[in-house]
Amino acid sequence: MSILVLAEHHDGALAGATAHVVAAAQQIGGDIDVLVAGEGVSAIAEAAARLGGVSKVRVADHAAYAHLLAEPTAALIAELAGDYSHVLATASTTGKNVLPRVAALKDVAQISEIIAVESADTFKRPIYAGNAIATVQSEDALKVITVRATGFDAVGESGSASIEAVDFVADNTQSTFVKEALAQSDRPELGAAKVVISGGRGMGSGDNFTLLEGIADKLGAAIGASRAAVDAGFVPNDMQVGQTGKIVAPDLYIAVGISGAIQHLAGMKDSKVIVAINKDEEAPIFQVADYGLVADLFEAVPELEQQL
């Protein structure tokens, strides 16, 4: 077996998630090559060559692959896929954009967001927003898979893979990059934060969300919200944690004034430690919280901020 891993990179640096995908590839077994596609990516290729367990880094360095647009990147991977039994990428917005396109070009299924490798053709993946875990087996000759990085421990930097250039240049007249606006917040992104503090309908208003900011600053936390808080117009939709919002699994999740509707729990119940602050002691959130505090949030939150 031989596996091709698409390297994820941002701002000229190899993204940490790639080392997790290589770990998943090791569990499948076989030779592991990493594909670094982009423009001006030689430093990224060198970083990829240091990843443990990688035999070869293939570099497609060309303007056509800048910003990893789906059309040329999928064409490139489909061109190379004949050499491999598996193609893997991280289940990031890049991997999710590109890999299904690769799979359809090769007339095979794609398996999304695996969290465990059972064998070379059998994998576990969450469905229904993590409320069930499916074990699936692929009968296709080529397996195209995205990997949830948190499901696998990263490989170290013990490798010294060879680096070789890929000459294939995909022809793309259909899509062009216009611009990127990356959030310039000092706070971490919801999906990647180690600590998340979220407010619910109990916050009472959008202005009251400033109460959470002090704690977020002290803990380096991202701020989220329940769907009820979004629907009430307190905060914008991109803060929503839940089945129809972001799925998070931080080390610490603090739910403030959130009752714990199913659709919210689906988005945060894989957090390592859950804290709930709610004045209603019957609130369902207490059934999943490791530490529950029955209290008026307008008193408890400022007090908590002070004590951190």
Next chain:
Amino acid sequence: MKVLAAVKRVIDYNVKIRVKPDNSDVDLTNVKMALNPFCEIAVEEAVRLKEKGVASEIVAVTVGPKAAQEQLRTALALGADRAIHVETDERVESLGAAKALARLVEEEQPGLVILGKQAIDTDNNQTGQMLAALTGLPQGTFASEVKVEGETLQVTREIDGGLQTVELSLPAIVTTDLRLNEPRYAKLPDIMKAKKKPMDVKSPAELGIEVASKVKLLKVEPPAERQGGVKVGSVDELVDKLKNEAKVIS
């Protein structure tokens, strides 16, 4: 410009799912079903494009069992003009759905196809991208803004850490993210009118395709159950537990 809006029938997002006792799948008997939330956003976007005079006709399409016609009726009530149902009782995964949709794209020649970015049952997030590959069209996935400008389409995409804008030639495939719009509620007169709108039913065989999946579902299990913990009596006690017991803050 004709717009195709693809929809899927899924379990209602408010329902707590149950795994079947034999672990073969999730139990959907007597469970409330609904239009997938991201598909609802897709239909809404198509309707807004029509209200702006950009879209001339909206065709709602789905691939699935007979009961999925309910969701097509919902799409018609929201403002789609007619519907096409590719009827099958097979377990259809993304590639099969994309193959059916690709044939409909060939027949209908839309200027734009809008789909939800993922269905909340399988959470695959694949069909739009696969449809784009099969039709050889460009894709704007996870869209939070869509603007038609002459022969091109500007799509702002929700990517990890921010937003990316791409320009695509038309026809194109777009998949919706949450922020694209807030779907309206269908009004009663529109629900009544939707019952009279035309609906075509086709079989995969008529389209000359197979929709069965090559990925076998071996087992479905509930995730490890989360045990509730303790109630703490004060903020002091909470901070103490977080520092000394859970060790998640220092």
